[in-house]
Amino acid sequence: xxxxxxVIGVNPxxxxxxxxxxxxxxxxxxxRKEGFDIEVAKLDISSRDTVSRFGVIMSPAxxxxxxxxxxxxxxxxxxxxxxxxxxx
Amino acid sequence: xxxxxxVKTALMLGVIVFFVxxxxxxxxxxxxxxxxxxxxxxxxxPLWKIPIVYLLDYAGHGWLCLGFxxxxxxxxxxxxxxxxxxxxxxSGKKISYLVATVLAPVFCVCSCTMVPIFTGLLYAGAGIGxxxxxxxxxxxxxxxxxxxxxxxxxxxxxxADMIAAGIAAVAxxxxxxxxxxxxxxxxxxxxxxGNPAQATAVELVKQPLDERLWNALKFGGYLAKRIxxxxxxxxVAVSYVQAFFPxxxxxxxxxxxxxxxxxxxLGGPLYTPTLIEVALGKALVNLGMAPGATVAWLMGxxxxxxxxxxxxxxxxxxxxxxxxxxxxxTAVLSGLIYGIFVGTF
Numbered sequence: 308x309x310x311x312x313x314v315i316g317v318n319p320x321x322x323x324x325x326x327x328x329x330x331x332x333x334x335x336x337x338x339r340k341e342g343f344d345i346e347v348a349k350l351d352i353s354s355r356d357t358v359s360r361f362g363v364i365m366s367p368a369x370x371x372x373x374x375x376x377x378x379x380x381x382x383x384x385x386x387x388x389x390x391x392x393x394x395x
Numbered sequence: 396x397x398x399x400x401x402v403k404t405a406l407m408l409g410v411i412v413f414f415v416x417x418x419x420x421x422x423x424x425x426x427x428x429x430x431x432x433x434x435x436x437x438x439x440x441p442l443w444k445i446p447i448v449y450l451l452d453y454a455g456h457g458w459l460c461l462g463f464x465x466x467x468x469x470x471x472x473x474x475x476x477x478x479x480x481x482x483x484x485x486s487g488k489k490i491s492y493l494v495a496t497v498l499a500p501v502f503c504v505c506s507c508t509m510v511p512i513f514t515g516l517l518y519a520g521a522g523i524g525x526x527x528x529x530x531x532x533x534x535x536x537x538x539x540x541x542x543x544x545x546x547x548x549x550x551x552x553x554x555a556d557m558i559a560a561g562i563a564a565v566a567x568x569x570x571x572x573x574x575x576x577x578x579x580x581x582x583x584x585x586x587x588x589g590n591p592a593q594a595t596a597v598e599l600v601k602q603p604l605d606e607r608l609w610n611a612l613k614f615g616g617y618l619a620k621r622i623x624x625x626x627x628x629x630x631v632a633v634s635y636v637q638a639f640f641p642x643x644x645x646x647x648x649x650x651x652x653x654x655x656x657x658x659x660x661l662g663g664p665l666y667t668p669t670l671i672e673v674a675l676g677k678a679l680v681n682l683g684m685a686p687g688a689t690v691a692w693l694m695g696x697x698x699x700x701x702x703x704x705x706x707x708x709x710x711x712x713x714x715x716x717x718x719x720x721x722x723x724x725t726a727v728l729s730g731l732i733y734g735i736f737v738g739t740f
Contacts, residue, residue: 353514363515375597
């Protein structure tokens with residue numbers, strides 16, 4: 308099962324974006340051990356590409372397989388993990 | 396597991412209800428939430444003791460207001476459909492102005508949320524006008540600043556400031572969008588051609604109530620952590636102003652139509668984050684600043700130096716100077732109108 312997780316935040320990162328990325332990585336790490344194939348990438352929320360893909364969104368946001376699932380909040384690793392399991 | 400969830404939910408709801416009820420009680424009982432120290436109280440104290448006494452005085456009265464403001468800010472950010480509002484804001488050009496002004500107060504934003512929304516609006520084709528309006532209104536009129544302004548300076552001045560700041564931001568946004576350099580800037584943010592996917596690329600996951608409450612409180616706490624240290628340092632400065640700033644100077648220069656101009660000049664470049672500006676405004680009011688001048692003072696926010704520096708990096712100096720000058724003019728006008736309206740300068 309392949310999942311592409313994109314953490315969308317400001318560049319340079321603000322504390323909330325950093326925390327979100329860290330939490331996403333923690334969740335991914337845990338799921339990888341169970342055999343999930345997860346890639347975590349960071350996107351710049353203020354870039355033209357990001358806006359044309361997702362519209363105007365709040366930072367920080369998390370997209371899974373190209374769809375924004377959460378925005379404007381810092382979800383705990385457990386919450387991200389549950390969301391990823393659902394998507395897989 | 397379910398029981399733990401229920402307890403957690405109840406606890407968090409309890410915190411929110413506590414602040415709302417206490418605040419309502421304070422308002423109904425007209426219990427004051429602002430520091431009561433006067434210049435006389437502070438002057439006699441040793442130098443080191445002044446900020447301590449002032450801060451304790453503030454904390455004793457203000458903790459409820461601050462707690463309420465941060466809690467509500469968190470609740471708003473979690474429970475209001477902000478993504479929907481953003482989409483609405485980036486829709487049509489004319490309506491976007493209105494949407495930006497009316498909705499900005501509920502976006503409780505730190506600068507790292509503001510700037511992406513600003514550039515996002517530009518890329519989404521909303522135009523420089525509404526985007527700039529949002530950038531100006533949001534820091535001046537967000538729910539956190541509003542609650543504290545109402546509590547510290549009274550609702551009349553707070554409402555006047557909110558309305559004036561909203562009108563000024565629309566006027567400034569509109570004006571800048573008509574200048575050649577505004578247009579030139581706007582043209583740099585063209586949309587990527589052909590994007591049918593936009594509407595479907597956001598499908599937010601629904602979270603259970605306990606997690607949403609937790610998000611709300613977490614965000615409120617984050618805002619508190621970011622804002623309070625600077626706020627308290629600002630209050631230390633305010634305590635010295637309150638104690639030593641000569642009343643005669645305030646009475647001579649911060650009253651009357653001339654006072655409005657002076658207040659607009661000082662309120663700007665003199666850097667103060669919104670909350671400190673409110674506290675400092677209160678100190679000056681205690682020393683005799685007139686209502687009209689107070690409104691002009693509060694409206695100096697968008698063109699203070701650090702704010703301008705951070706927008707300068709995005710929009711360039713031409714736009715910053717344009718809106719700086721316009722902000723000054725609108726601050727003076729609002730102060731004068733308010734002064735005439737309440738009948739005293």
